[in-house]
Amino acid sequence: MFNEEGKYSVEVCFSPLSWSLYDRDDAVVVITDIFRASTAMCAAFHNGVKSIIPVAEISESEAYKEKGYIVAGERDGQKLDCADFGNSPFNFLEPSLRGQTIVMNTTNGTQAIKKVAHGNNEVVIGAFINLSAVVQYIMALKRPVVVFCAGWKNRFSMEDTLFAGALAERLLNDGRGDYHTICDAAIASADLWLLAKGNPLGYIEKAAHRHRLRKMGLDDIIEFSLTADYTQAIPVLSGKELVDAHRLE
Known part of the structure; x- marks a missing residue:
């Protein structure tokens, strides 16, 4: 949407519970789940995976596993029983995953993707590790932007x-x-962000999810997840799969 001065709008949705207030068919929707799903997805495409199939239900993951797919998944930070691995970004950097399709199911990130996957929205996965690439991609599209924060269980x-x-x-x-x-x-x-940008790693010590991950022994990904511009990969939704936008050019 343009305003009267001919500019594209920028909005932020803090919680999936608020999505109905922002839902629109003409926007670029940037889904982010920094700890850890969106960072893991960007890392996966940096590593050369072919595609990621995001699912919301554990039963879907189990069905894909029975068909022989590689499954990544977690609930509340713990690996799903049917999964080959959880959603640490480091899992997705394994060389054996190059060229593979991965089914992914997470507590927050894939739920957010399924929520917005309709209409004419351009769905993009954003993280600090692909920040500049996402900015350039969005600017080329010349559309309104909504950043959808996956949050933690709607919080x-x-x-x-x-x-x-x-x-x-x-x-x-x-x-x-x-x-x-x-x-x-x-x-x-x-x-x-202006308060935190000088030392995001220090600032994030205040965050609830940072403490959750530490308690579970999963906080090895914090520094990596806050690293800017590690990759040029841009996961975008194409049909039911995420692919790297560079493959669609």
């Missing part, structure tokens, strides 16, 4: 909001004046 998530703020800041200060916002969530996200 606000600091790490996802920091990414939303970093993305919003880049778009709103693109040097061309193509984007604007009157969305308080986008403004608040950008302000939070």
Whole structure:
């Protein structure tokens, strides 16, 4: 949507419970789940996987496993019984996964993807590790932008909001004046990012999910997940699968 000055809008949805307020068919929807699903997906395509099939139900993962698919999945941070591995980004960097299709099922990230996978939305997976690539991709599309924070079980998530703020800041200060916002969530996200950007690793110590991961011994991915521009890979939804946008060119 343009405003009266001919700029594309930037909005941020803090929780899946609020998605109905932002749902629209003309937007680029950037789904982010920094700890850990969106970071893992970007890492997978950086490693050369062919595609990722996101699913929401454990029964779907089990059915794909019976068909011989590689399955990655977790609930509450713990690997699903039917899964070959969980959703640590490091799992997806294994050389044996290159050229493979992976079925993925997570507590928050894949649920968010299934929620928005309809209509004419352009669904993009965003993380700090592909931030600049996503910004460039979005700007080329020339469409309104909604950043969808997967959160934690429908709750606000600091790490996802920091990414939303970093993305919003880049778009709103693109040097061309193509984007604007009157969305308080986008403004608040950008302000939070300004507080954290000098030391995001230190700032994230405050985050609830950071403490959850530490308690489960899964916090080895924190620094990697906050690393900017590790990859140029851009996962996008094509039909029922995620593929690297570079394959669609």
